[in-house]
Amino acid sequence: MNTTRRRFITNTLSSGAIAGAIPTAARAQFLNAPRHGLPGTLKERYAKLDAILKQPVFKRELFADPVIIESIELLHNKKQYLCRVRSKDGHEGLSVSNAQQMEVLYPMFVKHIAPFFIGKDARDIEELIPAATVYENNYKAQGLAIWVPIATIEFAILDMFGKMAKKPIGLLIGDKIYNDRISVYQANGERDISAEETIDHLKRDVAISNAKAIKFKLGGRMSHAEYPVGRSEKLIPLVRKTFGDQMVISADSNGSYTPAEAIPIGKLMQEYKYAFYEEPVPFDWYEETRQVADALDIPIAGGEQEPSTHNFRWLIANGGLSIVQQDMFYFGGMIRCMQVARMANAFGKQCIPHISSTGLGYVYMMHFVSAISNSGPYHEFKEFNNELPYHCDTSSLRSDSNGVIQVPSGPGFGVDIDPDFLKKCSVLTG
Known part of the structure; x- marks a missing residue:
């Protein structure tokens, strides 16, 4: 297979447009978008990314x-x-x-x-x-x-x-608000439980969030040992059978596999029309990440654990990722995350930032997504912080019946403690 990459979704789509879309159509954009070769020589690609990194972010x-x-x-x-x-x-x-x-x-x-x-x-x-x-x-x-x-x-x-x-934070790091509403995907972070238990928990959580997309865990988390044995191979078809063709489905292995192990899992995900495959190999196996991407049609996502802008530069210039997932906290804030999103956008790649679960991280994630033009159609939403008393005048910070959350529009991060x-x-x- 050649080294071209699938676009995650077309750059013209925004969260606002996606919110009302039919899920089957959204999945088709994940799976059927054209693949394009990376333009120019590697030297030219690096020069393009270096020019982007020199552009100011903060207004x-x-x-x-x-x-x-x-x-x-x-x-x-x-x-x-x-x-x-x-x-x-x-x-x-x-x-x-x-x-x-x-x-x-x-x-x-x-x-x-x-x-x-x-x-x-x-x-x-x-x-x-x-x-x-x-x-x-x-x-x-x-x-x-x-x-x-x-x-x-x-x-x-x-x-x-x-x-x-x-002004809201988004207008301090971006030219305009691209997305004032964010469609969420329902994530399940459990391992070491049966495929059937995972299905039950996904059903429970989707009933609360009304999400039109879901993501679950594969493998053993940075370990080749999975329990129960064979869980991933069983779960991949079972999730599709349970939630049907309307649901947009992705999965995350958290670096559980070698390329030889990851590629068959990816082909099974392709068979059942999954949207993306997250961290198929350990996050700092850059050459191996590209090797898996070269062997598969499903978009490869990663970057949750990545601390280096320079390494993102390599992954983007060399086509290792179709989707960048820098974490708002782990990567050091919105300015650095915006630099990565801009680099990804330069080569038609999407940004679906990761967010750690404690505090009010999902609020920062929403502000960031509001300011990027190459956001994916669905974004991660972690549990609410019920231990911190806060108030937001411009958003309930809860997903509505369509699985969509309004981005706070008040000054700063728009939440009062x-x-x-x-x-x-x-x-x-x-």
């Missing part, structure tokens, strides 16, 4: 005067971690972090990341983020240890700027 021109960061606080209340940024002229921004990661990473946030930003002009956020990785040799902790704290700070800074400009909850927070000092 600095909206803010004429310096905004000097006076303080960055990491707040803690019960299981929640929040970041509060204040400027010297009295502006304030707030973000909700990934609680699961921040529980162990807060010393890194307090001692190695936050101090770098104090006294800096927040308008320089695009240059400050890479500079923060050099401060205190933070790059030696490449991965979640630096990118989750940096993302948390970036979100708070963008919230501050959004409130100053009276209960002031009494904030008053009860302690400030972590390391």
